[in-house]
Amino acid sequence: MKRKPRSSKQTNQLLAVLAHDAARWRHGYELSQQTGLKSGTLYPMLMRLSDNGWLEARWTEPEREGRPARHEYRLTDSGAGLAREQGAAGVPETGQSMKGVVLA
């Protein structure tokens, strides 16, 4: 039997940002800016989501020469489903900060 997932406000914030235009890949710093989460909070959450198969990650070539390769992240299909279950819909437009937003 499926257990109903319970989520923290911060996880919901992250899911909401990732669920908005779910097909788009996002960098870690971009996610940090959009959610208002610090790297010390954001990365453990990304790791857990990935461990559970809700997030996929890949290396990508840098936009500017001389910079190192970057990680990009996006939700998997099951992750997008989870985000919908958590009510992570109706998120603000991309680029707008999610800081302080409490999702149901």
Added chain:
Amino acid sequence: MSLAREISRGIAAHACMVMPRSRGFWAAGLANELDHIEDDGAALRWAMGGVVTAYLERASAVFGSAPVRGLLLLPLLFEGMQAVFAQTMTLAWRLGATGVLGVMGAQTPGDDYHRFIPLLQLVPDWYVASGFVAGALVLASAVQLVRRRSTSVGLFIAGIVLGLAAETLVHTVPGYNEAARQVFQFKDVRTMRDLVMPIATQIVPVFIACLLWLATRGTRPRMGAAN
């Protein structure tokens, strides 16, 4: 390159070193992100977060391993036993089980249960019941630790808080304070018994809760499980 940027890089490199090998992919991603952050202050904060993450992941890998969790069971079970000790004595007194009382009394300072009789007569039923509930919560925490579930921390804290609350409230029982003074008053002062142990009794549960958190964090994320 600014000093702040150099420090950030040093911290990020350290984070990569500390992060468990199984998380190397994430450490590299976190560190590489630094070069895409324009502001030096933001880069420094990013690196600091990275190193905290690395140490927590490392600690979780160590404390979450089966042998260390097995070792952690010992203090946890000790706390559980401590939670029900006084209550078991009270129950044994009420049931007239003097054999049990004798054995338990021998484990106490003074090596005899008779001096506890004024307290055993005074403590109310709710105090006895709360001790057993607290003990059950700590035992449940131990089971969850074996299963490496993060609920272990909450159950342990609930057990300890319940025990503490009962210990505090029992002082409001008429005559309890006077009886306790008689029971726990010793002619000589011993550092271990009268100073070290009371402090350790308060600190050890906090320490255990931290270790439980490290041992079980990340195994079941705040999200819970999908299946």
